[in-house]
Amino acid sequence: MPAIKMKTKSIILLSGGLDSTVSAAIATKSTKPLFALTFDYGQRAAKMEISASKKICKALHIKHKVVKIPFFKEFKKLVLLQSGKEVNAEKFNELKDVWVPNRNGLFINIAACYAEYYGADLIITGFNREEAAQFPDNKPQFIAAINHSLMFSTLKKVKVISYVSNYTKKQIYKIGLRYKSPLQHIYSCYLGEKKMCGKCASCRRLKNIINELTE
Numbered sequence: 001m002p003a004i005k006m007k008t009k010s011i012i013l014l015s016g017g018l019d020s021t022v023s024a025a026i027a028t029k030s031t032k033p034l035f036a037l038t039f040d041y042g043q044r045a046a047k048m049e050i051s052a053s054k055k056i057c058k059a060l061h062i063k064h065k066v067v068k069i070p071f072f073k074e075f076k077k078l079v080l081l082q083s084g085k086e087v088n089a090e091k092f093n094e095l096k097d098v099w100v101p102n103r104n105g106l107f108i109n110i111a112a113c114y115a116e117y118y119g120a121d122l123i124i125t126g127f128n129r130e131e132a133a134q135f136p137d138n139k140p141q142f143i144a145a146i147n148h149s150l151m152f153s154t155l156k157k158v159k160v161i162s163y164v165s166n167y168t169k170k171q172i173y174k175i176g177l178r179y180k181s182p183l184q185h186i187y188s189c190y191l192g193e194k195k196m197c198g199k200c201a202s203c204r205r206l207k208n209i210i211n212e213l214t215e
């Protein structure tokens, strides 16, 4: 009798953006996701990201949890966390405008706590090649480094993987279509209004690929 291969249990980091949505869709095929985590660290777009993530999870039949990280509100100079109309799309052009100290490091480590406690071996994260050029905490070297650290900080030796970190956003979009990802629910605008602004750096990145693919 052939052995039944059990799928590895995973926890998905989901922001509601393209990379994490496509990664979640892939994870439903190649792992057994226990749930997806979305973080509310006081970012302008928290409400919209949570609502998009809920829809994505519903479409993919994954359980969803929101984790609050209240201490970030102390970091008042971070533009991404400031509310109010005076913050507009032009505010988000440079790395320093959207940088949140150790964000991905913290998210992965929080996910590792959940993973060890609930018996998951894998943490699924997004990331893409273009943003890795700008954000050091999106690089494959960072994933390798944090995996090394998790070998010591978790007894289970929880591991982080990214299915899409070697691909560009355009390639990820195409992979997303192939995996029938619920791309219609994506939300990735820095501003956090009900409708994505179409002008901030994050909106422009998504608009460019959709325009290119539909030309």
Ligand SMILES: [Zn+2]
Binding pocket: 089, 188, 189, 190, 191, 196, 197, 198, 199, 200, 201, 202, 203, 204
């Ligand atoms: Zn936007």
